[in-house]
Amino acid sequence: MSKGVVWKANLTALLLSASVISAEADGVKIGYIDPLSGPFGSTGDAGLKHFRYAANEINAAGGMGGMQVEVIGFDNKLNPKESLVQLQKAIDQGVRFVVQGNGSSAANALTDAIAKHNKRNPGEEVLFLNYAAVDPALTNKKCNYWHFRFDAHVDMKMAGLTDWLQNQKDIKTAYILAQDYSFGRAFTDAAKSMITEKRPDMKIVGAELHPIGRVKDFTPYVQKMMSAKADVVLTGNWGTDMTLLVKAANASGHQVPYLTFYGGGLGAPTAMGQSAVGLVKQITEFHENIEASDEQMARVDDFEEVNNLDYYYERVFTLMNMLDKAIDGVGSVDVPKIAATLEGMTYETPYGEVTMRADDHQLIQPLYISTFSEGVERDVENTGFGFETDIAIPAAATELPTTCKMRRPS
Amino acid sequence: METVVFALLNGLIYGLLLFMLSSGLTLIFSMMGVLNFAHASFYMLGAYFAFTLGQHTGFWFALFLAPICVGAAGACVERWGLRKVHARGHVAELLFTFGLAYVIEELVKIIWGKFAVAYEIPPELNFSLFKLFGSQYPAYRIFMLVVSIAMLAGLWYLLKRTRIGLIIQASLTHPNMVAHLGHNVPRIFMLVFAAGCALAGLAGVIGGNYLVTEPSMAFSIGPIVFVVVVVGGMGSLEGAFIASLLIGFLQTFAISIDSSFAEIFSFAGLSADGDVGRITIASLAPMLPFILLVLMLMLRPRGLMGEREF
Numbered sequence: 042m043s044k045g046v047v048w049k050a051n052l053t054a055l056l057l058s059a060s061v062i063s064a065e066a067d068g069v070k071i072g073y074i075d076p077l078s079g080p081f082g083s084t085g086d087a088g089l090k091h092f093r094y095a096a097n098e099i100n101a102a103g104g105m106g107g108m109q110v111e112v113i114g115f116d117n118k119l120n121p122k123e124s125l126v127q128l129q130k131a132i133d134q135g136v137r138f139v140v141q142g143n144g145s146s147a148a149n150a151l152t153d154a155i156a157k158h159n160k161r162n163p164g165e166e167v168l169f170l171n172y173a174a175v176d177p178a179l180t181n182k183k184c185n186y187w188h189f190r191f192d193a194h195v196d197m198k199m200a201g202l203t204d205w206l207q208n209q210k211d212i213k214t215a216y217i218l219a220q221d222y223s224f225g226r227a228f229t230d231a232a233k234s235m236i237t238e239k240r241p242d243m244k245i246v247g248a249e250l251h252p253i254g255r256v257k258d259f260t261p262y263v264q265k266m267m268s269a270k271a272d273v274v275l276t277g278n279w280g281t282d283m284t285l286l287v288k289a290a291n292a293s294g295h296q297v298p299y300l301t302f303y304g305g306g307l308g309a310p311t312a313m314g315q316s317a318v319g320l321v322k323q324i325t326e327f328h329e330n331i332e333a334s335d336e337q338m339a340r341v342d343d344f345e346e347v348n349n350l351d352y353y354y355e356r357v358f359t360l361m362n363m364l365d366k367a368i369d370g371v372g373s374v375d376v377p378k379i380a381a382t383l384e385g386m387t388y389e390t391p392y393g394e395v396t397m398r399a400d401d402h403q404l405i406q407p408l409y410i411s412t413f414s415e416g417v418e419r420d421v422e423n424t425g426f427g428f429e430t431d432i433a434i435p436a437a438a439t440e441l442p443t444t445c446k447m448r449r450p451s
Numbered sequence: 452m453e454t455v456v457f458a459l460l461n462g463l464i465y466g467l468l469l470f471m472l473s474s475g476l477t478l479i480f481s482m483m484g485v486l487n488f489a490h491a492s493f494y495m496l497g498a499y500f501a502f503t504l505g506q507h508t509g510f511w512f513a514l515f516l517a518p519i520c521v522g523a524a525g526a527c528v529e530r531w532g533l534r535k536v537h538a539r540g541h542v543a544e545l546l547f548t549f550g551l552a553y554v555i556e557e558l559v560k561i562i563w564g565k566f567a568v569a570y571e572i573p574p575e576l577n578f579s580l581f582k583l584f585g586s587q588y589p590a591y592r593i594f595m596l597v598v599s600i601a602m603l604a605g606l607w608y609l610l611k612r613t614r615i616g617l618i619i620q621a622s623l624t625h626p627n628m629v630a631h632l633g634h635n636v637p638r639i640f641m642l643v644f645a646a647g648c649a650l651a652g653l654a655g656v657i658g659g660n661y662l663v664t665e666p667s668m669a670f671s672i673g674p675i676v677f678v679v680v681v682v683g684g685m686g687s688l689e690g691a692f693i694a695s696l697l698i699g700f701l702q703t704f705a706i707s708i709d710s711s712f713a714e715i716f717s718f719a720g721l722s723a724d725g726d727v728g729r730i731t732i733a734s735l736a737p738m739l740p741f742i743l744l745v746l747m748l749m750l751r752p753r754g755l756m757g758e759r760e761f
Contacts, residue, residue, distance in 0.1 A: 077565070078560075078565045078666075079565075079665075079667050080567075080663075080665065080667060082566045083566035083567065086565075086566065221734065247709065249733060250734060252734075252737050255671070255737055256737075257662035257663055258461075258661070258662060260457075260461055261457070261461055261703050261706040261707060262706065263586075264453075264454070264457045264461075264586055265454070265707055267584075267586050268454055268457075268584070281567065281663065285663065292579070292587065292589040293586045293588075294579060294582075294586060294587035295586070
């Protein structure tokens with residue numbers, strides 16, 4: 042053996058042992074796989090800031106099971122294929138907990154890949170904690186033991202919105218606009234079937250899917266809604282697609298209620314302004330004007346001061362604290378045990394008790410329908426406007442049956 | 452009726468914005484014989500310059516200053532970049548502009564960040580000008596229309612009615628002859644390149660706040676500008692004009708058509724539940740320019756008004 046080969050072999054051994062040590066020793070690594078560049082980059086960045094803030098809070102209180110938490114960002118460019126590349130990168134860096142939310146198409150790819158990885162690598166399981174991908178299939182047809190969802194899915198939110206519609210007898214026509222991918226299609230299907238069921242007298246005058254992140258001017262779409270004489274618009278748009286839609290609706294003076302999932306999302310309130318007051322509604326687990334303890338309000342204020350960003354994802358804190366609770370209980374990063382602990386876990390959030398339903402790993406939490414209003418106590422994005430609760434839906438009322446047949450590892 | 456009027460107006464504005472971009476590109480093509488891949492990047496620079504300058508000088512000064520800065524950047528690129536590469540032939544030039552597009556995008560990301568910047572419509576123009584069929588029409592769109600038409604008229608006058616226009620036209624087709632007559636042809640090329648970039652910059656200034664100012668804006672509009680140039684005929688300004696409006700109308704009209712393949716091809720027995728029958732014309736809108744490109748290259752490779760074959 043020549044000298045060079047020995048040297049190289051030693052170096053490889055050294056590097057290998059170093060990577061093994063780093064994977065074992067530095068506590069809980071959470072891989073955040075979401076868009077961190079491109080049209081949806083700012084949305085992904087906002088989510089990452091919530092996770093980092095929650096991690097700092099937990100670390101200050103002693104970490105998860107005594108271990109420090111680190112959140113590492115991976116840019117998937119909102120692309121399912123790129124998500125898998127980033128997943129592999131994350132696993133190689135010792136990440137055992139993957140969090141993702143933007144884009145159900147990416148979530149669908151991740152849940153499959155993680156199930157496969159866990160089957161092939163017993164002892165190195167990875168947990169998928171989903172904070173925002175709301176395609177119902179993820180906890181129904183495609184449910185998977187290693188996936189836990191902390192956001193209410195499309196059908197649950199749509200049930201809330203259509204319940205509201207049921208009492209608005211002067212609304213006679215509806216227009217549905219969503220992004221053209223798994224989530225948008227699920228949104229459109231849910232809207233169509235629930236409106237037909239709850240308001241058989243109502244007419245759906247248009248249902249449109251537009252390419253995600255590619256439309257820069259929504260004016261033609263808004264004008265189409267206006268000429269279709271829609272009394273209400275239901276939209277699942279988020280990120281820039283939401284911002285640009287309200288911008289165009291604003292410019293064209295489209296004065297009808299907009300029922301949204303993400304009307305309060307980053308950037309949208311700034312684009313809405315005065316003309317959206319009383320019209321844009323959202324269904325969420327959080328907005329700033331829900332009654333809560335002083336402690337929670339102090340956290341919201343501190344978050345906004347530190348990050349110069351609106352507090353938006355309460356569910357990120359729910360996710361991190363439930364994971365904290367599970368790891369504290371288990372005492373180590375034993376992923377199968379942690380998953381078993383999370384199943385059926387209840388947790389007291391500042392806005393009420395939530396349960397991780399064991400049947401399908403869907404979090405059951407209280408939801409709120411709120412309207413963009415003037416003269417509220419706490420505003421959003423320094424606009425002077427904020428959201429005000431119309432209806433608070435208790436957790437139990439949001440529950441829907443699941444078709445999931447969970448296969449648990451033996 | 453109202454659908455047609457709105458689609459016409461919006462299509463016209465989008466088409467003119469495309470023309471502002473493609474006019475520079477097509478001029479540069481006639482001059483160098485090479486497509487400038489970085490052209491849309493100058494459009495992006497225009498928007499970012501206007502955003503930054505606008506914070507200090509206000510929108511109105513930025514409207515003039517930003518295109519001048521972009522033009523100056525373009526002149527530098529031509530003088531110290533392209534001119535050197537030119538000697539190595541077309542492939543080198545093509546690769547140079549291709550690389551430049553990525554360099555500019557990365558620079559923009561470093562300087563202004565990865566996300567969209569808050570480049571807003573100036574408050575003086577942020578009101579609705581008139582009401583049409585119950586829908587308000589924003590003043591800014593009419594302003595864009597006015598700027599585009601003014602630019603179109605200016606460009607036409609410069610090229611067709613002035614001495615410098617005469618020399619530019621001559622050096623595009625007969626550079627050696629013009630050089631023998633004592634004109635500095637490389638300098639004319641540099642001027643044309645700079646002017647083309649400045650036009651793209653102007654499109655960025657008025658398009659950046661109408662659409663979105665973000666690092667991916669160059670790559671999202673770039674391919675469509677190429678389609679315009681190819682469909683219009685390489686090197687033909689008139690062709691680029693017609694193709695810009697054509698694509699503008701095509702895209703906005705397509706969005707307003709709701710019929711699906713099942714309805715159009717019902718005689719062929721296509722069902723509305725099938726994968727093909729489900730497709731609506733509206734959902735095809737983003738693809739239409741590229742279908743047009745492919746068809747044009749198959750049926751009439753020199754484009755609508757072009758003189759050269761590909």
